[in-house]
Amino acid sequence: EAQVTQNPRYLITVTGKKLTVTCSQNMNHEYMSWYRQDPGLGLRQIYYSMNVEVTDKGDVPEGYKVSRKEKRNFPLILESPSPNQTSLYFCASSSRLGSSYNEQFFGPGTRLTVL
Amino acid sequence: ILNVEQSPQSLHVQEGDSTNFTCSFPSSNFYALHWYRWETAKSPEALFVMTLNGDEKKKGRISATLNTKEGYSYLYIKGSQPEDSATYLCAFLMNYGGSQGNLIFGKGTKLSVKP
Numbered sequence: 588e589a590q591v592t593q594n595p596r597y598l599i600t601v602t603g604k605k606l607t608v609t610c611s612q613n614m615n616h617e618y619m620s621w622y623r624q625d626p627g628l629g630l631r632q633i634y635y636s637m638n639v640e641v642t643d644k645g646d647v648p649e650g651y652k653v654s655r656k657e658k659r660n661f662p663l664i665l666e667s668p669s670p671n672q673t674s675l676y677f678c679a680s681s682s683r684l685g686s687s688y689n690e691q692f693f694g695p696g697t698r699l700t701v702l
Numbered sequence: 703i704l705n706v707e708q709s710p711q712s713l714h715v716q717e718g719d720s721t722n723f724t725c726s727f728p729s730s731n732f733y734a735l736h737w738y739r740w741e742t743a744k745s746p747e748a749l750f751v752m753t754l755n756g757d758e759k760k761k762g763r764i765s766a767t768l769n770t771k772e773g774y775s776y777l778y779i780k781g782s783q784p785e786d787s788a789t790y791l792c793a794f795l796m797n798y799g800g801s802q803g804n805l806i807f808g809k810g811t812k813l814s815v816k817p
């Protein structure tokens with residue numbers, strides 16, 4: 588089944604404790620992206636990757652890191668999480684974002700709470 | 703900072719009503735416009751990706767139009783059903799110095815359809 592998976596789905600952690608949220612897709616998509624969703628602010632892009640070893644900042648990259656060593660995986664790293672990173676996070680992928688027929692497929696989301 | 707505006711913020715209609723909402727985006731450096739449907743407790747699902755001025759797309763009772771010169775897109779739902787209740791998001795993809803990966807989302811229009 589074609590899908591985007593994220594792990595963990597739920598995480599409660601403490602300030603400063605490094606964590607990684609994994610994202611994997613099995614559709615051979617070139618493009619992958621991370622978003623956070625906060626009430627009243629909508630979906631905001633954190634980082635995106637156009638292809639392997641090519642990553643770029645979105646609108647809210649501060650406090651996050653990403654890597655794209657393989658096509659299928661795009662982990663999101665919080666080196667020193669803070670309470671303002673408490674949010675719902677989505678990973679998404681697309682074969683070629685700008686093309687008419689290539690929409691994004693979203694993962695199930697990761698709810699992160701930083702105490 | 704680029705702005706993508708959606709209106710109205712929320713909409714309550716009766717089953718059988720037809721409805722429409724608006725997405726406004728910058729009219730310069732346009733690359734693509736996405737529409738997504740987001741049900742509560744689920745992940746966003748793509749409805750349409752539109753790239754050409756004058757584009758019209760249709761999926762069942764839902765259709766969308768695009769005007770890139772004036773920077774707006776309309777989403778129409780004909781004969782709304784309770785299962786259409788969701789938040790509808792649009793996202794603007796800018797042609798940005800050769801990179802087209804930064805997707806900017808509007809805050810969405812929340813549709814509630816009463817039986």
